Amino acid sequence: MNATGTRKGRSAAVALLALAAASGVSACGGSGDGQEEARPLAIELSGDGSDLRFSVPKSVPAGLTRIEFKNAAKAEGGAQLVRADAGHTPEEGLQAAAAWAEEGRPLPPWVHAAGGVGPTAPNGTGSATQELRPGGYSVIETESNKSASFEVTGERQAAEPGSPEASIVASEYKFEPNGLRPGRSRVLFDNQGAEPHFVTGAPIKAGKTLDDVRRFAETEKGESPVDEKAFFSTAVIDGGERQVVDVELKPGRYALLCFVSDRKGGPPHAAKGMVSEAAVR
Known part of the structure; x- marks a missing residue:
């Protein structure tokens, strides 16, 4: 996959x-x-x-x-x-x-x-x-x-993956970040949608906007509007699943994106509007 x-x-x-x-x-x-x-x-x-x-x-x-x-x-x-x-x-x-x-x-x-x-x-x-x-x-x-x-x-042993300090909730076709702070923290990635999702993100460069990120993701032309040295990315999880990851974040604005498709196929989720901005402060 x-x-x-x-x-x-x-x-x-x-x-x-x-x-x-x-x-x-x-x-x-x-x-x-x-x-x-x-x-x-x-x-x-x-x-x-x-x-x-x-x-x-x-x-x-x-x-x-x-x-x-x-x-x-x-x-x-x-x-x-x-x-x-x-x-x-x-x-x-x-x-x-x-x-x-x-x-x-x-x-x-x-x-x-x-x-x-x-x-x-x-x-x-x-x-x-x-x-x-x-x-x-x-x-x-x-x-x-x-x-x-x-x-x-063995038998299924349902369990929660921990007590995170922040969360990123995914659904169709958006992210809802909450509590993201600079430094290293434990973040719950919670897919509350029906489709598979993952989240990849990086700080938006000064003077760039989320629209710049959307255009670059679509065309792959020009200078990257994000700080490529500070990215993070999860694995892909099904709808209804969750995992806790540790991420290292910088203060500022982050672009959050998902590039997988619906289960039935079709365009990547970023092309369907799954490009969000998160404030890290």
Whole structure:
């Protein structure tokens, strides 16, 4: 599953937010005081080019999980999770998700965008705290489409992912940020919509406007209107799902965007107006 939903959407996101290794910024999260203890799930990406490979356990128990991702590869990479319902293999889920992301085909109801960790710099780490439901999973590096499979076993253990200091609520087709502060803080990304969403954001440069961001996301022409060294990005999650990530924010105005498409296909959500501004102060 390409984290931006379409080839054009991905290239726009890369150009807009310049997800450069030098930035060293990644989405991460953890368990906090007063919440159910999250079980760790270690995922590592290593290698280079066509030799990229994941190291992941064969199975993990269902429930609240702290996904700990290490990018030991030589280029930026992430760990997007895709879940397939019972009766379908992780490989079938991966194929269906790739057809949705890259070819615009409908995403079957038995395939789920299941979170994970967004783009992470080489030799960087990231984490996210979320519920893992039972089923067959694939973890995908979204640029190369390299993947590995694992199972989440046992009964569903519904749990909240922590006590965040701020939140970003996604729905069709908008973001509602609340409580974003400069520095490092735990942020709840809550998809209250019916469609899959993710959020990627960066500070808007002085003298630039949200309209400039919209135009650049559409045309990919000219100078980027955002500070590409201060981006953050989550993984894609289904409607009704949530995860807690840690983000490092600068004071100012942030552009928030989503580039995936509806389950039935179609244009990326940014083209449908899912470009919002957040004040960080």
